[in-house]
Amino acid sequence: MKTKITGTDLMSIGYKQNEILGLVLKVANSNYEELNSDEILALFKKVLDYPESFLDDEILENLAAKMIGAVNAPADETIALNENPNDYVVYGSQHIEQGAHNQMKVAMQLPVTVAGALMPDAHQGYGLPIGGVLATKNAIIPYGVGVDIGCRMALSIYDIPADHFEENRSKYQRELIAHTKFGAGHGFHGQHKAEHEVLDKSEFNMTPMVKQLKDKAWSQLGTSGGGNHFVEFGILEFDEKDEILGIEKGKYVALLTHSGSRGFGATLAGHYTKLARQLTKLPAEAQNLAWLSLDSQEGQEYWMAMNLAGDYASACHQIIHDKMAKAIGAEVLAKIENHHNFAWKEIWNGEEVIVHRKGATPAGKGVMGIIPGSMAAPGFLVRGKGEERAINSASHGAGRQMSRTQAVKSITKNQMREVLKDNNVTLIGAGRDEAPMAYKDITVVMESQKELIDVVAKFTPKIVRMADDGSRED
Incomplete structure (x- = not known):
């Protein structure tokens, strides 16, 4: 007999008695026959805590959209889309689903669009596809940046040889657990709160709304979110000396982190997306690409708020990296970091444009970045080649080949454990929706973008911590 979820069940995990509850009941009881009630x-619970993680899920995307305050713009007063837009460049097209192409085609029809590119890890998102790069003229698209403003990678390379790691693996695991905190709403309190100069920025006083978010930002400073965010120890291998970093050939212990601006950035994204939809009326298929003019007060506000959220995300990583280096007594030989959910003012084809990279890595000539694989696949430290056709960009990871729902349905816990065991990876937290098999083959993705980046070093994950999925162990 099929499991039936009740409203009481849902309210026990945090849902409120409103129209969303009814929609959740309908979705929950019309799908997932193969899952038990827990x-x-x-x-x-994950949908409630991290709705932005389900905007590309074929079953849950409409629910997730409603939960982050999606509003339909009126049909009248709409701005017409270009009927003959420019083409966009694609890397690794054979590995990219049609939904991502459809979203990119709509983005190219915006009257403010100058150029576009689709990276080889691209998949369907919300508004601009994940892995989409869009250059616009004097306009900023909140959902072209993404819900998690300033989501980024950071890598610390330590003066510790690789063999020290296996000899002291339990110590690294203990310190990783002690100095990280994950999950929606989770933060520090009282004397445990971190301090950072980002909290002194005057931009926190720019509007009453931003000012009200400062306490939340302070409590979550130095924490990581849910979904695919992680903190992990691994081994970074240089096949030859890197003259620019000054690091010799060899294998080094390294720390890699992935997260963004937490609840602070998500609230800003929701607020300014709603504002953009009210001010920029677009046809239904393009409503999630509503923009704010940088000549407007609202556009300038968002630009300042976005940059503040980016600085805040960077500070979160810095605190984690500083704590970890101190805990293991390491000297940092080099630290590299990059945003991959952000917008920049750049010169492209001789003119200033706003480059939105929603799940894409900056790859201007000589610019360093980090492209992770999965918890059981290698990531790469890279240096950009400055390919103008790609709008100076590269992929931000392997990219999903299964939605979260597909992964939960088709991957068992035993299958996931076997893959981790085969790759000698210790996993703390995470659920089957983040299983390695849910992601594209990172070697294929890297092969598809050889003209965009040079590989500097390879990172192999060893101990991975992510947010707990909330389910009970068998």
């Missing part, structure tokens, strides 16, 4: 409730 697994279904764990899934919908």
